[in-house]
Amino acid sequence: MSDKPSVLFVCVHNAGRSQMAAGFLTALSDGVIEVRSAGSLPAHQVNPAAVAAMAEVGIDITAQVPKVLTTEVVQASDVVITMGCGDACPIFPGKRYEDWELDDPAGQGVEAVRPIRDDIRRRVEALVAELLPAKV
Template identity: 80%
Template sequence: MSEKKPSVLFVCVHNAGRSQMAAAFLTSLSHGAVEVRSAGSEPANQVNPAAVAAMAELGIDIAAEIPKVLTTEAVKESDVVITMGCGDTCPIFPGKRYEDWELEDPAGQGVDAVRPIRDDIKARIETLLTELLPLGSAR
């Protein structure tokens, strides 16, 4: 019987920028070893075009992603919940690992302003991966 994959939920208000970039990085860098979800407390109609462009520069395509509404089930099913500016709208369940990443909101900004946010998220994802996966399991 195989071990259950660790699961991570990324939450921001619109699920259109930060949480989408974080989910894409974790999916890409974990090579499928982590179950990844993202959602927003007030999802936008589409992913932020500047976030799409910034990720495309690194060869990660998030253009087809659709912002999703945050559900209690998504939180319950996740081992780690990482919030990015959603304040008190994120449900909290005992026994979960919670982190709040303070990141600038890329909404309404151009790709030049989104690149440093993207790079900060990537560095945080790389650190998170070392905590979630035993050495060598994602490489």
């Protein structure tokens, strides 16, 4: 791992779970971790319920745009965290992979997205503590 670790969050549409995770990691790492997100079948926009749920905790993801998962973005990342992308994520030796089982917020209202957001936050906080032990 380089001096600045990099994390890639991957879900199918790159519109909910991975965008919330990227938002939390960006905020909680103060720019010390390079944050990426992508989807195997990206949506046209970030889920409005995910945007609203993140705004409730002071994190603005309105400027984010779903991005397609590429081999290059996986290769450029130290840690790859999948959230239901199935077999679409390429596997490379030397990368750390984790699969976070999370409900899909697609088509759900903000009330249903809040617990998913809170679960993601806990997981991201643990990841920051692991990657940047001096920051905790």
